[in-house]
Amino acid sequence: AQSVAQPEDQVNVAEGNPLTVKCTYSVSGNPYLFWYVQYPNRGLQFLLKYITGDNLVKGSYGFEAEFNKSQTSFHLKKPSALVSDSALYFCAVRLYPSGAGSYQLTFGKGTKLSVIP
Amino acid sequence: EAGVAQSPRYKIIEKRQSVAFWCNPISGHATLYWYQQILGQGPKLLIQFQNNGVVDDSQLPKDRFSAERLKGVDSTLKIQPAKLEDSAVYLCASSWRGAVNTEAFFGQGTRLTVV
Numbered sequence: 001a002q003s004v005a006q007p008e009d010q011v012n013v014a015e016g017n018p019l020t021v022k023c024t025y026s027v028s029g030n031p032y033l034f035w036y037v038q039y040p041n042r043g044l045q046f047l048l049k050y051i052t053g054d055n056l057v058k059g060s061y062g063f064e065a066e067f068n069k070s071q072t073s074f075h076l077k078k079p080s081a082l083v084s085d086s087a088l089y090f091c092a093v094r095l096y097p098s099g100a101g102s103y104q105l106t107f108g109k110g111t112k113l114s115v116i117p
Numbered sequence: 118e119a120g121v122a123q124s125p126r127y128k129i130i131e132k133r134q135s136v137a138f139w140c141n142p143i144s145g146h147a148t149l150y151w152y153q154q155i156l157g158q159g160p161k162l163l164i165q166f167q168n169n170g171v172v173d174d175s176q177l178p179k180d181r182f183s184a185e186r187l188k189g190v191d192s193t194l195k196i197q198p199a200k201l202e203d204s205a206v207y208l209c210a211s212s213w214r215g216a217v218n219t220e221a222f223f224g225q226g227t228r229l230t231v232v
Contacts, residue, residue, distance in 0.1 A: 032218055034220055036223075041225070042225055043121070043208060043210075043223035043224050043225045043226050044160070044208070044210075044223040045223070046220045046221070046222065049218070049220055051218045090159055090160070092159075094218075103216065104162055104165070104173060105150070105162065105221055106162070107159035107160045107161075108159050109157070109158055109159045110157075110158070110159050
């Protein structure tokens, strides 16, 4: 079955330190991967996506993600964490067509990032 | 550009009552999605429209949930009758198209509490 997983419910990091939020996937063929961030009482905001090409993808707010095909991972990273980065982060994958023929965007369960001053 | 608009922001109803949510997508976006996000979980797709046609409603509980997008622009999602387990945030999203490489843009959501 095709799926995306976020193995950590919560990640704590000190302000100024590098951060990593993990995501692994299981799909047939080439995956199309996305990261979204959700602040309290807000909708999801798109951060970045991997479609093809360079394995290191750069996105909004200084975030980047590294696609690793051999490890089936798409971890979100930032060199220096800010307190304002504290939020809920979701990894998502576009799945191959369902029975109705659409490319469904499926989300992981989310990882809560807390950046400690 | 204006984002995805949703209303209401909050709704509290009793079980067995009905409720409707409204969504206006980003102008020009052909694809519209409704997601259900239960507390502590990732969003789950309920239904996906391409213009005014349904392309995926495989996870929509059709005995109680319905959705429409009559003119290919705004959309409504209805629940009738509501159950306690329907308490969740209902997110609307849109994208330029439903292709595999396009990201979706989300509204702020409607928080539904069923008591």
